[in-house]
Amino acid sequence: MPRIAAQNAAQAPAPIIAAIPPADVLGRLAALQTAPIAHLKQQWRELYGKEPPPFSRTYIQSRLAYRIQELAYGGLKSETRARLEALGEQLDGGNVVLRRIRADSRPLPGTRLIREYDGVQHVVTVRTDDFEYEGRPYRSLSAIARHITGTRWNGWTFFGLKGRPSV
Structure with missing residues (x-):
């Protein structure tokens, strides 16, 4: 029986996350500063469609702030993402270990x-x-x-x- 549940979970469609009106961005960003952590985690579930990571409040706030702006104004274009990946490859030669080491x-x-x-x-x-x-x-x-x-x-x-x- 667990095998069937796992198969159904794997086939479940990704949650649809609504765009955020640009007029709401500033208010939502300001509200992040005073919101209780439980509310931040609930926003994470709504905006990312998955459980929040077990990281600090500061991390969750910053990622939520980015996500709010991304949903309001749009994220990086696929061409920009590809260009950033290519630049990263040039810098570290495709070496995953070097990529994980902070340069400084x-x-x-x-x-x-x-x-x-x-x-x-x-x-x-x-x-x-x-x-x-x-x-x-x-x-x-x-x-x-x-x-x-x-x-x-x-x-x-x-x-x-x-x-x-x-x-």
């Missing part, structure tokens, strides 16, 4: 990371696409930390970097 969280190329371990000073140079240690390229700081210590380490922690990128 990685040290700039040329940065030297210095760590003393077991009385020996270890120097790593950050390069554009990898890291150099003892004249050899490494794809990650964790690989270098493992080479130095012989055990598994989070490379960002080992070298004392805060704001480790989320991969």
Whole structure:
């Protein structure tokens, strides 16, 4: 029986979400600031047609503000979306891991990371696409930390970097 319910749920049409009159936008945006979280979550269900994510009030407010404006004035054209995707591909070469790393969280190329371990000073140079240690390229700081210590380490922690990128 659950299999039939799952099939029916998969075939259910997407909810129809009505456009918002442009004259209502400012009032709705202002109301987001003081609305209780339960009301924000209900608006999410109405405007997105699905359950809200378990994120902060600030996140839900900002996404609702965007969605209200999108439904009133229209979203990005498909050509614009395609162009943005193409630009993203050019920047990261299609590498999904690089795409998930915030650009400002990685040290700039040329940065030297210095760590003393077991009385020996270890120097790593950050390069554009990898890291150099003892004249050899490494794809990650964790690989270098493992080479130095012989055990598994989070490379960002080992070298004392805060704001480790989320991969």
